Amino acid sequence: MRTVAEHLAACLEIAQAAAPLDVVLPDAVGCVLAQDVVAGIDLPAVDLAGRDGYAVISTDLVGAGPQRPIALDVIDSVRAGDMRATRLVPGSAILIDSGAPLPLGADAVVPWEDTDRGSSRVAVGRSVAAGENMRRRAEDVREGTTVLARGSRVSARHVALLAGLGLNRVRVRPAPRVVVISIGNELVEPGQAREAGEVFDANGHALASAVTDAGGRAFRVAAVPDELGALTECIEDQLVRADMLITTGGLSAGQGDTIKEVLAPLGAVRFDAVAMSPGRQLGLGTIEGTPIFCLPGNPVSAQIAFETFVRPVLRQIAGRASLHRSSLPAIVSAGWRSPAGMREFVPVNLTGSPAQGYRAEPTAPPGRISLHALARANAIAVVPEGTQTVVTGDTLHCLVLDS
Numbered sequence: 045m046r047t048v049a050e051h052l053a054a055c056l057e058i059a060q061a062a063a064p065l066d067v068v069l070p071d072a073v074g075c076v077l078a079q080d081v082v083a084g085i086d087l088p089a090v091d092l093a094g095r096d097g098y099a100v101i102s103t104d105l106v107g108a109g110p111q112r113p114i115a116l117d118v119i120d121s122v123r124a125g126d127m128r129a130t131r132l133v134p135g136s137a138i139l140i141d142s143g144a145p146l147p148l149g150a151d152a153v154v155p156w157e158d159t160d161r162g163s164s165r166v167a168v169g170r171s172v173a174a175g176e177n178m179r180r181r182a183e184d185v186r187e188g189t190t191v192l193a194r195g196s197r198v199s200a201r202h203v204a205l206l207a208g209l210g211l212n213r214v215r216v217r218p219a220p221r222v223v224v225i226s227i228g229n230e231l232v233e234p235g236q237a238r239e240a241g242e243v244f245d246a247n248g249h250a251l252a253s254a255v256t257d258a259g260g261r262a263f264r265v266a267a268v269p270d271e272l273g274a275l276t277e278c279i280e281d282q283l284v285r286a287d288m289l290i291t292t293g294g295l296s297a298g299q300g301d302t303i304k305e306v307l308a309p310l311g312a313v314r315f316d317a318v319a320m321s322p323g324r325q326l327g328l329g330t331i332e333g334t335p336i337f338c339l340p341g342n343p344v345s346a347q348i349a350f351e352t353f354v355r356p357v358l359r360q361i362a363g364r365a366s367l368h369r370s371s372l373p374a375i376v377s378a379g380w381r382s383p384a385g386m387r388e389f390v391p392v393n394l395t396g397s398p399a400q401g402y403r404a405e406p407t408a409p410p411g412r413i414s415l416h417a418l419a420r421a422n423a424i425a426v427v428p429e430g431t432q433t434v435v436t437g438d439t440l441h442c443l444v445l446d447s
């Protein structure tokens with residue numbers, strides 16, 4: 045039997061990071077930066093007014109107050125985008141809009157609320173400190189600063205920064221296209237009528253969502269029967285649009301489990317029992333250079349196997365800097381027997397804080413396969429291969445699912 049670590053290493057070896065592409069900003073969202081982004085300009089590019097009011101020289105207003113307003117000559121007005129060179133002289137003010145460039149000589153803005161709103165002469169009822177109500181050149185970003193690091197996933201917030209810096213293209217690794225195929229004669233599409241003995245396809249939907257969450261572009265194929273011709277045709281058809289294939293089911297050695305038979309002539313795929321619970325039966329290989337992961341049919345096993353092996357590979361292809369979920373040590377609220385020589389993954393509810401420490405409570409009796417328990421969990425406790433007895437109060441490392 046292979047260990048989890050050996051199988052993960054084999055998975056990571058099979059898929060390399062995708063080649064980078066230059067894309068326009070809308071296409072970059074969800075992709076991973078293949079470059080550090082360095083600001084080519086200052087942000088703001090010049091000193092700007094932060095309020096609508098009057099640009100002033102702060103020392104002109106020393107001692108001004110509501111009972112003792114100081115009058116200044118209004119010599120000009122500037123609006124946003126106005127790049128005429130305007131200049132203040134002592135004793136003067138310039139009417140200014142928020143976002144307009146500050147005139148030369150000005151070092152503060154008095155909001156109009158603190159004035160009599162005069163147009164040729166304005167009475168100012170308060171003093172201002174130098175720098176008040178203005179945004180200094182480069183106070184947000186200084187030219188030459190690395191603002192985004194390669195390996196970050198581009199979000200709407202990143203697009204705002206990139207566009208704000210005047211960038212319309214960026215170098216990213218494209219999101220890998222992942223085809224998810226559920227195999228099983230018993231499977232029907234959720235929402236359709238179900239006959240006795242039929243099972244709704246949970247894996248296709250679960251894994252397509254998990255692919256998207258991991259940074260891939262998911263294509264879900266409606267469930268395919270466990271039948272040689274249909275399955276071969278489906279896999280061959282899907283290869284054209286796939287950077288990766290994931291199948292679930294059809295793995296056991298029982299009657300009619302055909303994935304091994306289908307893949308034998310198509311590519312180099314090996315099937316191993318991996319020392320983990322759940323998610324023991326796993327296939328891994330390539331078809332015409334495209335990586336394929338064959339996961340167990342059981343929906344909990346399929347999701348745990350995806351988490352453990354496929355998610356890190358997807359993040360590697362996408363060029364993410366970190367491949368694995370963060371892990372927290374937590375004290376378990378109950379004990380249980382864990383299978384000998386296996387790494388066990390137990391859905392838990394993780395509570396606590398960095399200061400108080402964390403506590404993990406299994407959401408179902410460990411070992412029970414339950415979609416409901418996995419859905420209720422916010423973390424997965426990992427019992428190492430060498431541990432057969434977990435005792436109340438033991439500390440286990442937990443992979444954080446929702447953070």
Ligand SMILES: Nc1nc2c(c(=O)[nH]1)N[C@H]1C(S)=C(S)[C@@H](COP(=O)(O)OP(=O)(O)OC[C@H]3O[C@@H](n4cnc5c(N)ncnc54)[C@H](O)[C@@H]3O)O[C@H]1N2
Nearest residue numbers: 226228243244245246247293294295296324325340341342
């Ligand atoms: N004699 C042995 N039998 C089995 C062994 C073994 O070592 N010796 N291994 C067991 C393990 S572990 C696994 S895993 C399975 C592998 O079987 P399959 O991958 O073929 O899984 P299925 O039999 O197709 O399904 C298992 C279970 O899950 C349901 N299922 C399947 N696909 C879906 C789906 N897309 N959505 C919802 N539910 C699904 C299916 O109906 C079954 O109930 O072999 C064991 N047997």
Ligand code: MOO
Nearest residue numbers: 323324325340345
């Ligand atoms: O591979 Mo099986 O799903 O251990 O659960």
